[in-house]
Amino acid sequence: MTNVIEPDEAGKALTEISRRQGQVIDAASVPSWYWWIVAAASVALGLVVDGRDPVAIGVVAVIYAIGVAVLTVWVIVGGVRHVKVNERMLGPEGTGLIIGFVGLVVVGTIAIAFALRSAGVAQAGTLSTLVCGVALVIGGPALMSRLRIVMQRHRAEAR
Amino acid sequence: MAASRFDELIHAPTRLSIVALLGASDWAEFRYVRASLGLSDSALSKQLTILDEAGYIEIRKAFVGKRPRTWARLSRAGRTAFEGHVNKLREIVTASGLAFGEAPEVEQRTESKPEPERSGVPRSALGT
Numbered sequence: 361m362t363n364v365i366e367p368d369e370a371g372k373a374l375t376e377i378s379r380r381q382g383q384v385i386d387a388a389s390v391p392s393w394y395w396w397i398v399a400a401a402s403v404a405l406g407l408v409v410d411g412r413d414p415v416a417i418g419v420v421a422v423i424y425a426i427g428v429a430v431l432t433v434w435v436i437v438g439g440v441r442h443v444k445v446n447e448r449m450l451g452p453e454g455t456g457l458i459i460g461f462v463g464l465v466v467v468g469t470i471a472i473a474f475a476l477r478s479a480g481v482a483q484a485g486t487l488s489t490l491v492c493g494v495a496l497v498i499g500g501p502a503l504m505s506r507l508r509i510v511m512q513r514h515r516a517e518a519r
Numbered sequence: 520m521a522a523s524r525f526d527e528l529i530h531a532p533t534r535l536s537i538v539a540l541l542g543a544s545d546w547a548e549f550r551y552v553r554a555s556l557g558l559s560d561s562a563l564s565k566q567l568t569i570l571d572e573a574g575y576i577e578i579r580k581a582f583v584g585k586r587p588r589t590w591a592r593l594s595r596a597g598r599t600a601f602e603g604h605v606n607k608l609r610e611i612v613t614a615s616g617l618a619f620g621e622a623p624e625v626e627q628r629t630e631s632k633p634e635p636e637r638s639g640v641p642r643s644a645l646g647t
Contacts, residue, residue, distance in 0.1 A: 365525070367615030370608040373535055377605060380539035383555055384547075442551030443544045515543065 378515070381449075385511045388445035394435050395500030398428055399493030402469070406489030410482070449511040457510065461503050465495050521602035528573055529604045533558070533566050541576065541593045542601045549589035567591060575600060 365373075401424055408420040437444065469492035476484035529538050536556050541547055553563045570576045575597030579590045593601060 365530070365611065367611050370611040370615075373530065374605070374608050374612060376532075376535060377539040377542070377608075380536050380555070381543035384540055384543035387551070387555075442548040443540075444546050446543055446545050449543060 381515050382512070384443055384445055385449065385508055385515070387443050388441075388511070389504045389508065390435055390500070392501050394431065395496045397431065398500075399496040401428060402489045402492045402496070403486065406473075406485040406487070406492075409485030409489075445511065449514050450507070451510065451514050454507050454510045454514075457503060457506060461499060465492055465499070468492070468495065521599045521606060523606035523610050524600070524603040525607045526600050526604040528569070529575070529601060533562070534570060537563075537566055537570065538575070538593065538597065538601050541591060542598065544592070546579075546590045546592040549591065552591065570597065573597075 405420055405424045408416050411417070435441070469488050472491055473484050473488035476487055481487065529535060533556070537552060540552055540555060549563070549567075552558075553560065556563070558566075567576065567578065571578055575594055576591050577594050579592075581588055581590075
């Protein structure tokens with residue numbers, strides 16, 4: 361068995377490895393349409409909440425929760441995914457970014473809704489979910505860009 | 520960190536690309552690997568069989584709905600061998616004084632986007 365190769369061949373191999381790992385990182389991104397769908401569903405929920413019909417709110421809230429959960433699982437690990445990025449590439453920083461973003465959007469939306477309602481705004485639900493929707497449509501792709509940077513850095517550190 | 524060790528089985532160009540893809544993933548679907556590397560079903564099956572027989576990958580098959588799917592992942596031994604191989608490559612590059620990235624780009628293979636799923640996945644060569 362030959363155990364010695366020329367440095368330029370070793371360099372080419374490392375470049376190829378890096379390129380293929382970059383492909384996996386790119387494939388792991390959540391598509392932008394996902395954020396638009398969740399944003400639209402959130403605004404629809406806000407509209408129903410402002411209707412103040414308890415039955416409608418209950419039904420739509422359950423549909424919203426199940427729908428978003430199923431879509432999220434399907435997008436991240438299911439139907440549209442053909443590869444799952446290694447968790448070590450994401451690391452605690454990537455996980456923290458995801459949890460932080462979701463937490464910020466959820467807590468922020470609820471806080472805005474309560475603040476608007478306290479101020480006597482009639483369409484508090486709709487307005488707060490509109491803010492939530494904008495945050496998702498803008499922040500979602502931004503989060504994906506940031507995660508891509510984190511994974512590329514972890515990949516480089518692993519080399 | 521895995522001990523640095525040149526692995527001739529991994530270093531073969533197509534297998535290096537396959538193992539690099541699998542090294543960055545927890546698992547990858549057969550058709551994703553095939554499309555990413557621009558390989559034919561038979562060429563990919565052949566390389567996966569070699570890696571499988573060496574104990575470097577694990578292959579899982581299942582039906583999703585009515586469609587057969589095949590997934591591959593690096594085994595523990597495969598990941599250790601890959602990490603050791605990467606460490607050896609780094610050692611060679613570092614010892615030469617060549618900075619990583621100075622090496623000329625590898626020959627570009629034909630890239631293609633993931634194709635629509637074909638009617639089935641090759642089973643003959645996967646050997647599991």
